[in-house]
Amino acid sequence: MDDVIIIGGSFAGLAAALQLGRARRQVTVLDTGMPRNRFAAHSHGLLGHDHKSPLDILAAARQQLARYVTVKLVSARADSLTGTIDDFAVHTDAGDSLRGRRVLLSYGVADQMPPIPGFAECWGKTIVPCPYCDGFEVADKHWGLLWSGPQSQHAVALFHDWTDHLTVFADGHDIAPDIRADLVARQVDVVDGKLVEIAHTAGQIASVNLDTGRHVALDVLFAHPRNQPSASLHAALGLETVETPVGIALKVDDQRQTSLPGIYAAGDLANPMASVTLASSHGAMAGIFAQQSMLV
Template sequence: MNDVIIIGGSFAGIAAALQLGRARRKVTVLDTGLPRNRFAGHSHGLLGHDHKPPLEILAEARQQLTRYPTIRLVNARADSVSGAIDHYSVLTGDGESLGARRLILSYGVVDQMPDIPGFAESWGTSIVPCPYCDGFEVAGQHWGLVWSGPQSHNYVRLYHDWTDTLTVFADGHDIPPDIQADLARRHIPVVDGRIIEITHLGGHNAIVKLDNGPNVALDILFAHPRNKPSASLHESLGLATVDTPVGVVLKVDERRETSMPGIYAAGDLATPFLPSVTLASSQGAMAGIFAQQSMLV
């Protein structure tokens, strides 16, 4: 019987495992090896690991876990979860049945790419979602933003800390008149029409092709496609969720516990705002610590 099974072994899951392993708790981490940021060449903003490839950081972190004898890393998918607090059961894709007193869900989300030629191929290089992750490297250059809804107005104000040259692509959205007036006041051009293709030019550079006008060359393009959890275990468990402008995340309390006692969540799966390896690592550590403390006698 494990003390904790962690489903998802990227930044949040590994951080949780580290805390639990140091507390000498028996832990199994199940991971499929497909972290959300695997498309990015570098990860930024993580203390001590700034500007390193994310897969390299994760590989080093997993190697460091080998010094803790109570941690087991398993390359497998969790197919189903059942039970209740102190008696959870997880069935893996390899047919192994595992028991645990607590669960930590950190299997992340997957981005749902729009049906635009070149978009998926440019994701993580010339098309990115997070200025905290990539903004410094292209500061002062020409940015683009694909409008996705009212929340995009906040992104316009946020990006001003990095650049004064921004082009907004309406991409079929009707931007309210008051927001259009604010964009005009900020001298931010709005390009009408739908995006029909993205051409990646190397580095962060891209060309946006439209259905009703000339192409627009950019130094980087920011976009926020909808995402969804990378697994459906939370649905089978009936866990409470929260709707956000870009997708669904799990509802957690200040201790990272979900609506079901003994199940915790961390990382993008339970983060209703900008994705970040720093936040994921912090949340994972919190989930591990609070899961451990919940088992004290």
């Protein structure tokens, strides 16, 4: 029996495995090899790894884990999860059955691309969600923001640390008059109409095309599409969730434990602030608290 079964082997899952391996706990990490940020050429803001390929960072992490003989990395998907604390069972798509005392869910979320031609092709390249992740590289250029709700007003104020050339696309949203007045006061151009196409070349955005016939040239478009968990194990277990502006997240306590004792969660699945730094931190915390919960 494993001490901990980790479902999801990206930044959060591997960070947890590292802590548990160093504590000489038996760990199996199940991973499908489909991290959320696989579309991005570079990862930014992670101390010691700034501007490196996220896939390269993960590959190096897996190599480093090889020195911990109690950690097993398995390329597989968890199809089901049952049981209670000290006796969980995980069945994989390869037909294997695993048992563990604790489980860490770190299978992340999948972004749901809107049905706008060109959007998916530009995602992670010139359509991005986070200025902390990608803003420095496009500072002082022409930014666009796809309005998604009240939280977008905060984004406008935030973006001014990187650029003064910003266009907001209402995309059919009813932006209140007082908010429009605030945007005008900030010298932000507000464009009405629905997006019908993202014109691009190999993922490099050229213009946003609207149903009004207008074409707006941009360097980068910031957008926050809805997302959903990459697996449904949490739903089958009835774990509590919380609503966020872009989807649901698993509810965890200050020790990263979910509503079911013995099951922990970390990474984007349990935190809407998508960040490799936070995912790594929360994964390490979850691993440490899972270990400490097994002390006698």
